[in-house]
Amino acid sequence: MIPADYLYILIGMGIVTYVPRWLPLVFLSRLQLPGWFEEWLDLIPAAILSALILPILITTGEPRHLDLMRPELLVALPTFLFAVKTRSLAGTVVVGMFLFWLAGKIL
Amino acid sequence: MDSEAHSTHWMRILRDGVIGAWPICLGYLAIGLAFGVIAQKAGLTPVEIGLMSLLVYAGSAQFIAVSMLSAGAGLVPIVLTTFMVNLRHLLMSSSLATFMRNLGTGRLSLFAYGVTDESFALNSARFRGGQWDWRRALVLNHTTNLTWIASTVAGGFGGQFIPAGAFGIDYALIAMFLCLLIFQLRGRLYVVVAILAGLLAVALSLLIPGNSYIVIASVIAAALGVVIKRGRLSSGAEGQP
Numbered sequence: 001m002i003p004a005d006y007l008y009i010l011i012g013m014g015i016v017t018y019v020p021r022w023l024p025l026v027f028l029s030r031l032q033l034p035g036w037f038e039e040w041l042d043l044i045p046a047a048i049l050s051a052l053i054l055p056i057l058i059t060t061g062e063p064r065h066l067d068l069m070r071p072e073l074l075v076a077l078p079t080f081l082f083a084v085k086t087r088s089l090a091g092t093v094v095v096g097m098f099l100f101w102l103a104g105k106i107l
Numbered sequence: 108m109d110s111e112a113h114s115t116h117w118m119r120i121l122r123d124g125v126i127g128a129w130p131i132c133l134g135y136l137a138i139g140l141a142f143g144v145i146a147q148k149a150g151l152t153p154v155e156i157g158l159m160s161l162l163v164y165a166g167s168a169q170f171i172a173v174s175m176l177s178a179g180a181g182l183v184p185i186v187l188t189t190f191m192v193n194l195r196h197l198l199m200s201s202s203l204a205t206f207m208r209n210l211g212t213g214r215l216s217l218f219a220y221g222v223t224d225e226s227f228a229l230n231s232a233r234f235r236g237g238q239w240d241w242r243r244a245l246v247l248n249h250t251t252n253l254t255w256i257a258s259t260v261a262g263g264f265g266g267q268f269i270p271a272g273a274f275g276i277d278y279a280l281i282a283m284f285l286c287l288l289i290f291q292l293r294g295r296l297y298v299v300v301a302i303l304a305g306l307l308a309v310a311l312s313l314l315i316p317g318n319s320y321i322v323i324a325s326v327i328a329a330a331l332g333v334v335i336k337r338g339r340l341s342s343g344a345e346g347q348p
Contacts, residue, residue, distance in 0.1 A: 002155055005182070012186035013172060014162035020190075020197040022219035026212055028204035036333055043329040044202040045231045046291040047304035048195070051324040052224060053284045054305035055312040064312050075278065076285060083286040089232075093130045096282025101275030 071103040124246025127233065131225045131247075132254040134280035138166055139255050143262015145170070149177040153263035160256040165223065167318065168192045169259075195322045199227035206234040207241055214241065221248025225280060232290040296336055304328035 033041070057073045059066055079096040086092070139160075146156045151173070159169055168189045175185050200222050207215060218241065226248050233239035233247075292298050304324050311320035 002158065006155060007158075009172070009176075009182050009185055010159055010162045012182055013159075013168065013189040016186055016190035017163050017165050017168065017193045017196070018220065020194055021200050021222040022216060024197060024201035025204050025207060025215045025219045025222075028201055029207045029210065029215060033205075036337070038205065039336060040329050040333045041202050041205050043297065043300045043332040044198060044325060045228070046288065046297045046301045047325040047328040047332070048198060048202075048224075048321065049228055049284055049288040049291055050301035050305035051308035051321045051328070053281065053288060055308050055320065056281060058309060059312055063316065066309075066313065072278075072281060076281065079282050080285050080289070083282075083289045087286075087289065089130065089283065089286050089290075092286035093133070093279055093282045096278050096285065097275035099275070100278035100282075101273075104275070 071100065071107055074107075075099045075103050120240075120242045121246055124243045125250050127229065127243065128247045128250040128254075130279055130283040131229060131251045133276060134225065134283065135166075135251060135255045136258045137276040137279065139258025140262035142166070142169060142173075143259040144265065145262075146173045146259070147263045147265055149173050151176075151263065153260050156263035157256055157260040160259045163189070164220065164252055164255060165189070165193050165196075166255070192318055195224075195318070195325075196222050196227075198322055198325060199224070203227060203230065203234075206231075206244075210241055214245070218245050218248060221245070221252050223251070225283070226251055228284060228287045232287045235290070235293075296332055299335065300328050300332035303331055 055064070057070070057076050058068055060070060061067070075096060078099060079092060082095050083092040143153075143156055146159075146169075147153070151159075159172070163169055163172075171188055171192060172185050175188065200219060203222065207218065210218075226244075230239070230244045230247060233244070288301065292301060304327075307324035307328055308320050311324055312318075
C-alpha cells in the first residue's frame with residue numbers, strides 16, 4: 001500500500017533526525033561537564049531563540065534579502081514590549097495573533 | 108511531603124503538560140494543515156503524510172522533503188538534506204541535557220523524539236522557572252507531536268479548514284518565541300549574547316543558503332558570551348586586593 005522507496009526515505013529521514021536529538025541527551029546528561037561548557041550551554045537558549053527569530057522578522061524571499069517593512073516585524077515591536085511588561089506567555093501569544101490579524105486587515 | 112506527592116500526581120502532570128503545550132499546538136495546527144495540503148497536492152496520501160509526521164516529526168525538513176520528492180529527488184539527497192536541516196537539534200538536546208540528569212536511557216530516548224525548536228524553547232523556559240520536570244516536559248512533547256500528526260493528516264484530506272490568515276494564527280509561534288526569548292534574558296550577558304546571535308544569524312542567513320546559520324550563529328555567540336564572562340571575572344579578580 002505504501003511504496004517501499006517512500007518508506008525507505010522516511011526511515012532514513014527519521015534516523016538522521018532522531019540521532020542528533022538523542023545523542024546529547026543520553027551522553028551529556030550523565031557526564032560531569034567542565035565549567036566553561038556548562039556556561040556555554042547555559043547561554044545556548046538565548047542564542048538559539050534570537051538566531052531563530054530575528055531572520056524570520058527582517059529577512060524574506062529566496063534567495064534571502066533584508067526587508068524591514070514586513071508586518072511580522074511591525075507586529076513584533078508592540079508584541080515584544082507587551083512581553084517585557086507583562087512577562088505573560090499566554091497574553092503575548094494572544095496579543096501577537098490579534099495584532100497580526102489586525103495588520104493583515106489594515107495593510 | 109504531602110505537597111510533593113500532590114505535585115507528582117499523574118493527573119496533575121498530564122494537565123500541566125497538556126495545558127503548557129497550547130501555544131505550540133496552535134502554531135502546529137496552522138502549519139500542519141498547510142503542510143498536509145501541500146503534501147497532498149504533491150501526490151501523497153493522508154496515510155503517507157501521517158507516517159512522515161510520525162517517523163520524522165520535523166516541520167521544515169518535511170516541507171523540504173515534499174518539495175524534493177515532487178522534483179523527483181531520490182533517497183540520498185533527501186536524507187542528507189534532512190540531516191543538515193535538523194542538525195540544530197544537536198544543540199537543543201545538549202542544552203536540555205543539563206536539566207535531564209540521572210534519567211534512564213529509555214526515558215531520555217522517549218523524550219528525545221519530541222525535541223523541536225518549539226518544545227525546546229518552551230521546556231527550557233519552564234525548567235528554568237521551576238515547577239517543571241521531565242514528566243511534564245514529556246507530556247508537552249507528545250501533546251505537540253500528536254497535534255502535528257493530526258493536523259498534517261487533516262490537511263492531507265484536502266481541507267485547509269482554517270482560512271489563510273484567520274485569527275492571526277500564523278503569528279502564534281513567532282509571538283511565543285518572542286516571549287520565551289525575553290524569559291531567557293536573565294542578565295546583561297544574556298542580552299549581549301542574544302543580540303550577537305541575532306545579528307550573526309541575519310548576516311549568515313543572507314550569505315549562505317539553508318538554515319545552518321542558526322547553529323553557527325548560536326555556537327559563536329554563546330562562545331563569545333563565555334569569553335566575555337570569563338574575561339570579566341578574571342579582570343574583576345585582578346582588581347581584588
